[in-house]
Amino acid sequence: MLPPLLSAETSDDTAAGQDPERALQDPGRADQDPRRADQALSVLVEVAGLAPWHRGNGIEPVRACEQRLRELFRRATAARREGPGVLEQVRREGRRLLVGHSAPESLEETFRALTVLLGTGSRASDSPEAVCRAADDLDALLRTPSRGGEAGFFSFSLASEIGLPALRAGRAAGRSETGARIDALLALVAGMGDERVHHAYGALAVRMLRQDARTVLAVGGSDTHAGRRLLADMDRSIGFYGIQPMSGTAALATVLFLERTTRPSSPADGGTP
Incomplete structure (x- = not known):
């Protein structure tokens, strides 16, 4: 069951749950701010340029199809009104667009996460x-x-609990802001x-990524001299094995998008204020 967001305007009957597609098309909930699509695109561009394993190859593919990506994000905002089929179409078109421009594979997952949030x-x-x-x-x-869905995406809730x-x-x-984000x-x-990495490369690859990330954080993070050296080592390992963290990149985009588009948490929400 897909309950709609539990905002002040949500009725008790709706909050209790209803058919997923009817919940998405709830006529009592106004369309979201059209600026959300622009905010999603801004986050995609920022993450494309931030992740070290993109090696500077993330920004240009996104910039090359920026206007089309904006249009797809705007279509994703219609899912509340038109149903989840819109997101399926947007996801497929976005993937074709990014693959056609040789974008890093992790940006496909990032695009998908942002369309779900918009939806x-x-x-x-x-x-x-x-x-x-x-x-x-x-x-x-x-x-x-x-x-025709893909198994093994990540938990948006876990992304928020860890990342924010x-x-x-x-x-x-x-x-620095860059250091804090990295x-x-x-x-x-x-x-x-990271089930996408697990499926493609096995459990050992996931353990390697997680351990390398923990090692950088254990010496004080990416803003320290030791952290920069270890992050470079991690990047070389990723390049050697051809592995890109899929869920982590998409999860950071989730965190940045939530920061811009939601109110601060309160104790009643069960999150971190």
Whole structure:
């Protein structure tokens, strides 16, 4: 079942759950702010340029098809009104577009995560926890075999639980914004499974990525001399084996998008204020 976001306007009957496609098409919930699509594109560009394993090859493919990506993100915002079939079409078109421009594979996962977040119909009055619960439910619906879905994506809720506190802790510790974001990315790689990598390369590859990320964080993070050296070692290993962290990159995009589009958490939300 896919309950809609639990905002103040949500009725008791709807909150109790209903048919997933009817929940997405809830006429009582207004279309979300059209700027959300632009915010999603901005996050995709930032993550494309941030992840060390993209080796500077992430930005140009995204820039080359920026306008088309913006149009696809805007279509994703219609899922609340038109149903999850819109997201299936957007996902397929986005993948073809990014593959055609030789974008890093992890950006396909990042694009997909952002379309799911847009498809929840979230608003600024929603908490990160509510948005992630709705995204997890929507993602599960999209991954059903009847829809040709792919098994083994990541948990939006876990991304929020790990990534938001890590990002804020890095800033509070006085790290640069880039350093805080890279350290949040490493925390996500270290703390989350990656079933796409597991399926393609096996459990040992996932353990290697997680251990390398933990090692960088253990010496103080990517802003320290030792951390930069270990991050470079991690990047060389990733390049040698041809492995890219899929879930971690998409999860960082989730965190950055939530920061821009939701209200701060409160104790009542069950998250970290």
